[in-house]
Amino acid sequence: MATTEAADPRFAKGDRPEPSFRIEMLWTDARYRSLFLQIIAFILLMLAVGWLVNNTIQNLGRLGKDFNFGFLFTEANYDINQRLISYDSQSPNWQAALVGILNTLLVAAMGCIACTVIGVIAGVLRLSKNWVVSKLMLVYIEAVRNVPVLLQILLWYAVFIEALPKPSAFRAKADAEPEATLWFDMIAATNRGFYLPRPVFEQGMTLVGLTVLASIVLLFVFNWARKNYQNAYGAEMPGAMIALAMLFAPVAGLAIVSLLFPVALIEGGLAQIPANLGAAIGAQEFALLAKAAGAVLVGALIGLVLWRAPISSMRVLILFLPGVAVYYLLGEPMTWIYPELKGFNFMAGDDAAIYARNSLMALWLALSVYTGAFVAEIVRGGIVAIPKGQTEAAAALGLRANRIMSLVILPQALRVIIPPQISQYLNLTKNSSLAIAVGYMDATGTLGGITLNQTGREMECILLLMAFYLAISLTISAVINWFNERVKLKER
Amino acid sequence: MKTSILIGTVAAGALAAGLAGAGTLDDVKAKGFVQCGVTTGLAGFAFTDDAGDWHGFDVALCRAVAGAVFGDANAVKFTPTTGKTRFTALASGEIDVLARNTTWTLSRDVDLGFDFLAVNYYDGQGFMVPTSLGVSSAKELDGATVCIQTGTTTELNLADFFRVNGMSYEPLPIETNSEAQQNYLAGACDVYTTDASGLAATKATFENPDDHMVLPEIISKEPLGPLVREGDEKWGDVVKWTYFALLTAEEYGVTAANVDEMIANPPNPDVARMLGVEGNMGEMLGLPADFGAHAIKAGGNYGEIFEAYLTPLGISRGLNKLYTEGGLQYAPPFR
Numbered sequence: 001m002a003t004t005e006a007a008d009p010r011f012a013k014g015d016r017p018e019p020s021f022r023i024e025m026l027w028t029d030a031r032y033r034s035l036f037l038q039i040i041a042f043i044l045l046m047l048a049v050g051w052l053v054n055n056t057i058q059n060l061g062r063l064g065k066d067f068n069f070g071f072l073f074t075e076a077n078y079d080i081n082q083r084l085i086s087y088d089s090q091s092p093n094w095q096a097a098l099v100g101i102l103n104t105l106l107v108a109a110m111g112c113i114a115c116t117v118i119g120v121i122a123g124v125l126r127l128s129k130n131w132v133v134s135k136l137m138l139v140y141i142e143a144v145r146n147v148p149v150l151l152q153i154l155l156w157y158a159v160f161i162e163a164l165p166k167p168s169a170f171r172a173k174a175d176a177e178p179e180a181t182l183w184f185d186m187i188a189a190t191n192r193g194f195y196l197p198r199p200v201f202e203q204g205m206t207l208v209g210l211t212v213l214a215s216i217v218l219l220f221v222f223n224w225a226r227k228n229y230q231n232a233y234g235a236e237m238p239g240a241m242i243a244l245a246m247l248f249a250p251v252a253g254l255a256i257v258s259l260l261f262p263v264a265l266i267e268g269g270l271a272q273i274p275a276n277l278g279a280a281i282g283a284q285e286f287a288l289l290a291k292a293a294g295a296v297l298v299g300a301l302i303g304l305v306l307w308r309a310p311i312s313s314m315r316v317l318i319l320f321l322p323g324v325a326v327y328y329l330l331g332e333p334m335t336w337i338y339p340e341l342k343g344f345n346f347m348a349g350d351d352a353a354i355y356a357r358n359s360l361m362a363l364w365l366a367l368s369v370y371t372g373a374f375v376a377e378i379v380r381g382g383i384v385a386i387p388k389g390q391t392e393a394a395a396a397l398g399l400r401a402n403r404i405m406s407l408v409i410l411p412q413a414l415r416v417i418i419p420p421q422i423s424q425y426l427n428l429t430k431n432s433s434l435a436i437a438v439g440y441m442d443a444t445g446t447l448g449g450i451t452l453n454q455t456g457r458e459m460e461c462i463l464l465l466m467a468f469y470l471a472i473s474l475t476i477s478a479v480i481n482w483f484n485e486r487v488k489l490k491e492r
Numbered sequence: 493m494k495t496s497i498l499i500g501t502v503a504a505g506a507l508a509a510g511l512a513g514a515g516t517l518d519d520v521k522a523k524g525f526v527q528c529g530v531t532t533g534l535a536g537f538a539f540t541d542d543a544g545d546w547h548g549f550d551v552a553l554c555r556a557v558a559g560a561v562f563g564d565a566n567a568v569k570f571t572p573t574t575g576k577t578r579f580t581a582l583a584s585g586e587i588d589v590l591a592r593n594t595t596w597t598l599s600r601d602v603d604l605g606f607d608f609l610a611v612n613y614y615d616g617q618g619f620m621v622p623t624s625l626g627v628s629s630a631k632e633l634d635g636a637t638v639c640i641q642t643g644t645t646t647e648l649n650l651a652d653f654f655r656v657n658g659m660s661y662e663p664l665p666i667e668t669n670s671e672a673q674q675n676y677l678a679g680a681c682d683v684y685t686t687d688a689s690g691l692a693a694t695k696a697t698f699e700n701p702d703d704h705m706v707l708p709e710i711i712s713k714e715p716l717g718p719l720v721r722e723g724d725e726k727w728g729d730v731v732k733w734t735y736f737a738l739l740t741a742e743e744y745g746v747t748a749a750n751v752d753e754m755i756a757n758p759p760n761p762d763v764a765r766m767l768g769v770e771g772n773m774g775e776m777l778g779l780p781a782d783f784g785a786h787a788i789k790a791g792g793n794y795g796e797i798f799e800a801y802l803t804p805l806g807i808s809r810g811l812n813k814l815y816t817e818g819g820l821q822y823a824p825p826f827r
Contacts, residue, residue: 063583064605077648079663089651098605158674166679192637306752343626343635344682345662357682399605436642439665445642450665453643458583475577475659 003226060459069464071455072097076452080441092344093451100446101468107363107442108429108472114368114430116421126380136375139293144373157362157438162360164191167345188339188346193357197348202333206453212323220317262469275385363432371428377422382417383409393469415488422480426473433469516588516720516727517561525567527589528554532572533670536693537593538807539792546570549801550591551610552791553718553735557589559790560734562781574667575643579604582721589731591718593687595645597694600719609732611717612794614811614820616710618688619648620695623705625682630709634659639672639681641665646686669694687714689807696805730777737784739823740766741793743814748792751785766826773826784826786824794821 026036027163060067077094079089084102087095126137144152165180167190172178183189188195229237327333339346339353348355386409394404435442443465452461526559530538530550538548551570558568571587582590583605593615594600596608619630619638630653638660641663642648654661664681666672670794673694676684679765684691688710695701715810720728741747744763751767758764765771768781775781798809813819 062723077651079654079661081652081663081665085662089655161678168679171517191678193755344633345635346638360644371747436665436667438668439642441665449576450642450647453579454599454648456579456583456600458580 043121050272056459061299065456065459067459069460070331070459071451071460072364074455076451077454080446082441083361092316093447093455096451097443097447097464100441100443102436103440103446104429104432104442104444104468105472107192107360107367107432107435107440111367111371111428111432112425112475115424118372119424120369121377122372123374123379126376127383141373144370145377146403149370149431150437151367153363153366153434153437156366157358160358160362161191164189166191167341168343168348170220182339186336186338188353190346191358192345193355195348195353197338198352198354200335200337202335205333208323208327208333212319214322215319215321267445268452331369359435362438363435363440367428367431369425374424374427378417378420378424379413382413382415385416386412411487415484418480418484418487422477422484424481429472429476439477447481453485500534504647516724517730520588521562524562525571526554526558526568526589527571527587529559529571529573529578529581529590529592531592532574532670534581534593534669534690534693535697536801536807537636537691538570538572547784549613550593551736552797552801553591554589555790556738556787557731557734559777559786559788560730560771562736563780563782565786565790569607573766575641576667579606582606582719584611585721589718589720591688593716594719595687596717597645597717599699605722606719607722607728608717608719609728610735611715611820613689613716615687615689615714616686617649617712617714618691619707620676620681620691620704621682621707622679627707630657630707630711631657633661633683635661637662637664637680638678638684639664639684641669642673642688644665645712645714650685653711667766667803670681673697687716689716689802692807693802693805701782707733726778730779733773733826734783734787736823736826737766737787738794738797738815739814741784741817741827742795743823746788746793747796748789751788753786755782762826771826786804793825806808 026032057067072094076093077089078094078096080087080099082103083099084106085095085099087099122137122140125133126141128134130135167386169179169209170181170188170190180190186197226237230237250313280431304406341347346353346355389409390412391404394408399407432442433444433448436445439445447461447468448465453456453462520563522682530546530548534548536548537550538546554568554570555565555587559565561567561794573579573581573590573592576631578590578592578594579600590606591612593613594608595615596611600606601608619633621627626765635656637777638650638661640650640663640711646661647665650661650663657679664675669686669690672684672686675681683766684692684694688706695706698704700799718731720731740762741751744759745762747766755764755767755769758767761770765773766784767809772781774783777783782788792800795814798812802827809819811820813821815822
C-alpha cells in the first residue's frame with residue numbers, strides 16, 4: 001500500500017490539499033479520536049467530582065453545618081493513655097491527633113520490623129529439608145493467612161487480659177507469698193501490659209556510645225581492608241593480621257573517641273578510667289605491672305581464639321569488644337529501673353519502668369504474625385525463583401552453604417522479594433487502624449474517633465485521616481522503591 | 493449526545509438527592525416503620541431476647557412512637573449503635589430517632605445539630621469497683637486504671653474529675669458496654685465508670701453482683717433522652733408528645749390494661765384529650781386522633797415501663813419519680 005501511495009501523484013507532498021477539519025473527524029480520525037476521548041473522560045470525571053463536592057456542601061448546609069478546621073485548636077478535653085509526646089486533657093485537638101499519629105507510626109514501625117523477621121524465618125524454614133519443620137511452617141502460614149486479622153487482634157488481647165495475672169497478684173500478702181512474680185526479676189507481665197526495665201544512663205555512658213559508633217566505622221574499615229587484601233593477593237587475609245586488628249580495635253576505638261571529642265562532652269568519663277582500673281586490680285604499686293601483664297595476656301588469648309575463628313564472629317567482636325571494654329572500664333555507667341508495684345498499678349512514667357500496654361502488644365503481635373505469613377510466602381517465592389543450578393554451581397566452586405545463601409541466592413532473591421514486600425508494609429500500616437478494637441489510641445482512635453465524636457466534625461476529621469494514611473503510604477512506597485532501585489538488577 | 497444524557501442523569505440525581513428528606517414524619521409514614529437507634533446492648537435499656545426481639549426502657553419509647561404513628565408497636569426497626577456511631581447514624585438519616593442513653597449537652601444540641609426532646613431518665617456518672625479493691629470513695633482512685641466507653645460524655649467528665657482533684661489515672665478506652673464488662677471482670681481495669689443506671693444494669697448481669705459496689709460519688713449530671721435531627725420539628729414534636737403521653741398516663745393512672753376503659757370513660761379532660769376522645773391533638777401533630785392510646789398500649793405508661801425493665805435491676809425511681817411524688821418527671825398539659 002505504502003508504495004502505491006508514494007507512487008500515486010495524488011498523494012505527492014505539496015499537491016495534496018490539506019483536508020479541512022470536520023466535526024465527525026473527532027471520532028472517525030485516529031489522530032483526533034484518542035485526544036477527544038480523553039478530554040471527554042476528563043470532563044466526566046470533573047463533573048462527578050463537582051457533583052460530589054456540591055452534594056456535600058448542600059447536605060452539610062441543610063444540616064446547618066459549616067466546613068472548618070477551627071475545632072483543631074480547641075481543647076480536646078479527653079485523656080489518652082499512651083502518649084509519646086506531652087499531652088493532657090487541656091491540650092488542643094491537633095495535639096491529640098498528633099499523639100494518635102505517633103502511636104500509629106510506632107505500631108507500624110514495630111510491626112514492619114517484626115513481620116519481616118517472622119516472615120524471613122518462616123519463609124526459609126518453609127523450604128527446609130526437615131519435613132516436620134516445613135509442614136509446621138505450612139500450617140502457620142495457612143492458618144494465619146486465612147483468619148481475619150481483626151479476630152486475631154481480639155484473640156491476642158483476650159489471651160493477655162484473661163491469662164496474665166492482675167497487678168494486685170504481685171503484691172505480697174501478710175500471710176502468703178505473692179501469687180505472681182516478675183520474670184527474671186525484671187519484667188512484670190500483667191493483664192494490663194508488660195512493664196520492662198528502663199535503662200538509666202549515668203555519667204560516662206556518652207563515651208560508651210561514642211566508642212560503639214567508632215567501632216561501627218572500624219568495621220567498615222576492616223571490611224574494606226579485607227576486600228583490598230583479597231583483591232591484591234588473591235587470598236584471605238591471614239588470621240594473624242585479623243587478630244592484630246582485633247587487639248587494635250578497643251584501643252583504636254578509645255583513641256578515636258578521645259581525639260575527636262573534648263572531655264567536656266563526655267562528662268568526665270575518661271577521668272574515671274584510672275580510678276576504676278586501680279580499684280579493679282588492687283594495690284597501686286602493682287597496678288602498672290598488672291596492667292601490662294593483663295594486656296599481654298588478654299591480647300594473647302584473643303589472638304589465640306581468633307586465629308582460626310570465622311569472619312562473622314570477628315565482625316561481632318569488632319563491633320562490641322571496644323564498647324564492652326569501655327563500659328566496664330568506666331565502672332558500668334548504666335543502671336536499670338525495675339518495675340515497682342505502687343497503689344493500683346506498677347509505676348509507669350519517665351522515672352519508672354517502661355510500660356508496654358496490652359493494647360499495643362496485642363495489636364503489634366497480631367499484625368506481625370498475620371503479615372509475617374504473607375511475607376513468608378513472598379520470601380519463599382523469591383528463593384524458589386532462583387534456579388537450582390545457581391546453588392549447584394556455587395557449591396561446585398567450594399562455597400559453604402551459608403555463603404551460598406548470602407552471596408549467591410539472597411542478592412538475587414531480594415530483587416524478587418522487595419516489590420511485593422512494599423504492599424505488605426502498606427497493608428500492615430493500614431490494618432493498624434483496627435487498633436480501636438483493643439482500645440489502642442492510634443490516629444483512627446483519636447482524630448477519627450474521640451475527636452470526631454466529641455466535636456461532630458465528621459467530614460473534616462475523616463478527610464484529615466485519609467490525608468494522613470495517604471501520606472504515610474506514599475512515604476513507605478517511596479522509601480522502599482528507592483531501596484529497590486539500589487538492589488535491583490542494573491541493566492545497561 | 494452521550495455527554496448531554498450523562499449530564500442530565502447527573503443533574504437529575506442531584507435533584508433527587510436534594511428532594512429526599514423533606515420531613516421525617518412524612519418519610520416515616522411512607523416507609524411504614526420507625527427506624528430507631530438504640531445501644532448495642534445494655535441490660536434494662538435495650539437488649540434482645542432469645543428470639544432476637546428488642547426490649548428495654550429505651551426500646552419501649554421507640555415502640556410507643558411506632559404505636560402513636562401507626563397504631564402498631566411492632567412497626568419499628570432497631571439499629572444498634574455504639575457511643576461512636578450514634579451521632580453519625582442520626583445525622584446521616586440512617587435512623588429517625590436516637591433513644592440511646594444519650595446525655596443532653598449544649599454542644600450536642602447546638603453544634604452537632606440535634607434536637608433533644610425530653611429527658612426520659614435523669615442520671616449521673618458513677619464508679620463501680622470490686623469490693624476486694626478496698627476502696628470506698630472515688631477520691632481514693634489515684635493511679636487507678638479506669639475502663640471507659642469512648643465517644644461519651646463520661647469520658648470528658650472523667651478527665652475533668654481527676655484533673656480537678658489532682659489525681660492521675662490510666663484510661664482504658666473501650667467501644668461497647670459488653671467489652672467494658674469483659675475487661676472489668678478480667679481485672680484489666682480497677683474501675684468501670686459510666687452512668688449510674690448503666691452501672692446498676694451491668695452489675696445486675698454479673699455472676700456475683702455482691703462482689704462489686706458502686707461508689708457513692710456521682711460526678712456529673714447526665715440527663716438522658718431521645719433526640720432527632722435539628723430542623724425536624726414536626727417529627728420531634730411527635731416523639732416529644734408521645735413521651736409526654738406516657739408521663740401523663742402515669743400521672744392519671746392510665747395503664748396498658750385499662751386504656752380502653754379510660755377511653756370509654758375518661759376521668760378528666762386532660763386524659764380525654766390525650767386519648768383522642770376530645771379535641772384534635774392528633775390532627776395537630778399529623779397523627780391519628782387516638783395516638784396517645786396506642787402509645788400507651790405499646791408498653792404501658794412511664795411507670796409501667798420503668799417497673800418492667802429497670803426495677804428488676806435494682807434501680808430505684810429516684811429523680812425519675814413524677815413531680816407529684818417529688819421527682820423531676822413532669823409533662824406539659826395536653827391542651
